Amino acid sequence: xxxPVLLWxxxxxxxxxxxxxxxxxxPQQQQEEASLLTQARQFLAVNDTDTAFQYxxxxxxxxxxxxxxxxxxxxxxSQRIESHDNAVDRxxxxxxxxxxxxxxxxxxHLEQAVQLTASxxxxxxxxxxxxxxxxxxxxxxIQQDSPALVASVQASLKQEDQTPAVHPYKALMWPCLSLAxxxxxxxxxxxxxxxxxxxxxxxxxxxxxxxxxxxxFQVSSRRRPTNxxxxxxxxxxxxxxxxHPLAFLMQDVFRLHNTSEFQLYIYSLVESDxxxxxxxxxxxxxxWTVLPSSNAAAAETIRDDELxxxxxxxxxxxxxxxxxxxxxxxxxxxxxxxxxxxxxxAPFIDYVVCDRIVVPxxxxxxxxxxxxxxxxxxxxxxxxxxxxxxxxxxxxxxRTRYNLPDSAxxxxxxxxxxxxxxxxxxxxxxxxxxxxxxxxxxxxxxDEMEDNLRQIAEQEFALDKNRLIFCDKAPRxxxxxxxxxxxxxxxTPAYNAHTVGCDCLSAGVPMVSLLRNHVAPxxxxxxxxxxxxxxxxxxxxxxxxxVLVAGSMEAYQAIMVHCATDSEWFSSVKERLQRxxxxxxxxDTPRWVRNLETGLLEIVxxxxxxxxxxxxxxxxxxxxx
Ligand SMILES: *[C@@H]1O[C@H](CO)[C@@H](O)[C@H](O)[C@H]1NC(C)=O
Ligand SMILES: *[C@@H]1O[C@H](CO)[C@@H](O)[C@H](O)[C@H]1NC(C)=O
Numbered sequence: 359x360x361x362p363v364l365l366w367x368x369x370x371x372x373x374x375x376x377x378x379x380x381x382x383x384x385p386q387q388q389q390e391e392a393s394l395l396t397q398a399r400q401f402l403a404v405n406d407t408d409t410a411f412q413y414x415x416x417x418x419x420x421x422x423x424x425x426x427x428x429x430x431x432x433x434x435x436s437q438r439i440e441s442h443d444n445a446v447d448r449x450x451x452x453x454x455x456x457x458x459x460x461x462x463x464x465x466x467h468l469e470q471a472v473q474l475t476a477s478x479x480x481x482x483x484x485x486x487x488x489x490x491x492x493x494x495x496x497x498x499x500i501q502q503d504s505p506a507l508v509a510s511v512q513a514s515l516k517q518e519d520q521t522p523a524v525h526p527y528k529a530l531m532w533p534c535l536s537l538a539x540x541x542x543x544x545x546x547x548x549x550x551x552x553x554x555x556x557x558x559x560x561x562x563x564x565x566x567x568x569x570x571x572x573x574x575f576q577v578s579s580r581r582r583p584t585n586x587x588x589x590x591x592x593x594x595x596x597x598x599x600x601x602h603p604l605a606f607l608m609q610d611v612f613r614l615h616n617t618s619e620f621q622l623y624i625y626s627l628v629e630s631d632x633x634x635x636x637x638x639x640x641x642x643x644x645x646w647t648v649l650p651s652s653n654a655a656a657a658e659t660i661r662d663d664e665l666x667x668x669x670x671x672x673x674x675x676x677x678x679x680x681x682x683x684x685x686x687x688x689x690x691x692x693x694x695x696x697x698x699x700x701x702x703x704a705p706f707i708d709y710v711v712c713d714r715i716v717v718p719x720x721x722x723x724x725x726x727x728x729x730x731x732x733x734x735x736x737x738x739x740x741x742x743x744x745x746x747x748x749x750x751x752x753x754x755x756x757r758t759r760y761n762l763p764d765s766a767x768x769x770x771x772x773x774x775x776x777x778x779x780x781x782x783x784x785x786x787x788x789x790x791x792x793x794x795x796x797x798x799x800x801x802x803x804x805d806e807m808e809d810n811l812r813q814i815a816e817q818e819f820a821l822d823k824n825r826l827i828f829c830d831k832a833p834r835x836x837x838x839x840x841x842x843x844x845x846x847x848x849x850t851p852a853y854n855a856h857t858v859g860c861d862c863l864s865a866g867v868p869m870v871s872l873l874r875n876h877v878a879p880x881x882x883x884x885x886x887x888x889x890x891x892x893x894x895x896x897x898x899x900x901x902x903x904x905v906l907v908a909g910s911m912e913a914y915q916a917i918m919v920h921c922a923t924d925s926e927w928f929s930s931v932k933e934r935l936q937r938x939x940x941x942x943x944x945x946d947t948p949r950w951v952r953n954l955e956t957g958l959l960e961i962v963x964x965x966x967x968x969x970x971x972x973x974x975x976x977x978x979x980x981x982x983x
Contacts, residue, residue: 394420398430407434428458445475449483456490461804465490481510481523489528492776494807500780504534511535515542521550526674530700530889531853533779537887541726545703547674551685552706554653571721572730573971578978580956581963583619589962591615592623592660592689594649595671596678597697600633603857604671604697606834609635610742612642614951619959623663625649627656627678634747653679657686665689666962670707673698691961694729696740699856699889701727709961709975711954713738715873715895716888723886731974732957734950736943737899739856739892743864744945752839760799760829762843767796767922770844770867772829772837773858775803777850781881782872783811785911786848787819789918796922799844802828841865845928846921851883854893863900864945868921868931870906871897872914882911899944905931943979953977 398413411434417427435451438444448471455464468487472480488507491499507524514520522543524532529540583589593612597604612622624643630636640646645663649656660668660683668689672680675697684692687706694702695711702710710729716738717723717731724731757764769786771778790796802808808828815821832840838861841847847862849855849871855862862869871893878884885891897903908914921928943949957977964971 548704596627849893
């Protein structure tokens with residue numbers, strides 16, 4: 359067979375490519391990397407690109423940063439493209455380039471691929487091209503790319519047997535795809551997960567079954583488990599690693615569960631590393647299990663534990679196969695939480711944990727959630743920031759270390775650049791024009807991003823290009839320490855700062871976020887998707903929504919200006935943030951856990967009573983009880 363046709367499907371991750379390498383006959387196990395590369399070169403010299411590619415994928419799996427590896431990948435694909443220019447190889451090469459953050463070069467191959475392909479695979483090329491351009495804030499083609507992408511997605515949604523070329527997670531990020539589209543895309547992926555299940559999954563209560571609107575059921579008192587029976591509560595994730603934000607955010611959540619009511623079964627798809635985060639999580643578990651890699655075997659392992667509830671902490675993020683496991687319906691109550699901030703569109707998920715800000719009650723929004731809602735009283739997004747180890751609480755460093763002027767007002771957005779949309783970026787620049795002593799501090803991505811953004815600043819706003827200051831991605835301790843150098847964090851409306859939002863608020867840096875309650879004006883981003891509403895939910899839970907959540911882009915800009923120009927007022931905002939840090943719900947992890955538990959106890963009780971009512975559960979805060 360030729361190069362794996364599925365390669366480009368995985369968008370930016372090489373997981374499929376690697377699994378291809380693992381599951382095909384290996385040239386020779388345990389090869390030294392250098393010699394794998396040498397052999398690849400030898401096969402390339404005799405024009406055997408297939409074999410050369412297999413050696414390279416193995417070398418990649420061993421050490422992706424090995425010198426010469428990327429160049430050799432490039433040569434393999436170039437040789438194939440030279441003898442026969444075709445879209446699959448262009449996309450294959452592009453996915454390697456994306457993996458190494460060479461976005462501009464990837465985009466050039468993808469443009470060719472779009473030209474070369476017929477309709478179906480051009481959707482994949484188009485989707486990758488959109489991602490490549492978004493990653494470096496190249497918006498020069500967005501007026502054509504967006505409608506083309508939407509059209510291709512909608513065409514694939516109409517086809518029973520087609521999976522959309524846009525991954526559900528990207529659908530949340532890209533403004534041209536609506537809330538309705540994003541749920542439909544997720545549903546397609548759920549369907550695909552279910553098609554791999556041989557046993558009949560139990561049909562569950564979801565909008566796919568229920569056509570009527572759910573009732574809302576308020577829960578203000580906690581039902582204790584009867585007969586001293588403890589609830590068997592499972593959590594499932596591929597992200598229990600020190601590097602992943604999920605383990606970082608949830609590291610203290612598990613130990614705060616009431617162990618006389620709950621027995622914790624924690625399932626990881628990866629071997630544990632030696633991080634403090636994972637150590638805490640393992641320690642809190644009644645049982646810690648690393649699941650086998652086959653989905654069916656993993657499902658069997660979980661089912662054998664006879665859980666009452668299983669919480670999926672991943673959804674469709676990354677390249678994980680958690681949905682494939684959940685599709686086996688391994689627990690009577692399956693809940694989605696945290697990893698995927700949207701509806702899963704999956705009939706095998708009974709509830710999704712959220713709050714009234716991220717999923718407002720209006721039926722225009724509610725109808726796009728297929729699960730029953732488990733509504734927490736405050737922000738659904740949990741964190742463990744209050745318990746961060748002292749190594750992550752570094753003292754402030756001098757601004758010069760990051761080329762930040764000492765006296766300037768520093769607007770900062772350390773979110774991934776693909777979250778920035780052109781309209782919002784230009785509103786930031788307008789504020790830089792209006793506030794002369796300010797700079798904008800951004801996270802760098804790829805080679806071209808800096809130039810792309812500086813060009814807009816210079817050409818459209820006549821700003822000195824040095825008003826934009828870029829920094830590289832940094833390890834977590836540095837990231838947290840340097841955030842303190844900023845004055846105001848700017849939330850991105852298309853996909854808010856979730857983890858980074860908690861980071862900046864806990865560092866004492868206020869954040870301004872946009873949350874519109876009406877349809878967006880032309881060119882502006884809608885904020886009806888869940889991922890676009892988390893910033894406001896964080897700010898409400900720290901008691902700053904009245905001053906830092908803007909209802910329109912004009913208000914958002916006005917807040918930005920006000921923060922930089924009215925220092926007395928801004929100091930009072932910062933003082934409030936510091937005060938509320940200790941008292942408000944946002945960083946009160948025990949309170950969050952108690953509220954979640956109240957919900958879990960309720961849904962288990964409802965199920966035991968045999969009720970088949972279809973309702974959203976709204977928890978009334980039990981703090982102080
Ligand atoms: C290399 O192999 C491909 C087919 O795999 C063929 O089309 C091409 O002509 C070959 N090139 C050379 C220089 O032999
Ligand atoms: C834990 O649960 C038990 C049994 O329901 C209850 O008696 C106890 O008060 C709970 N502990 C806390 C700290 O809430």
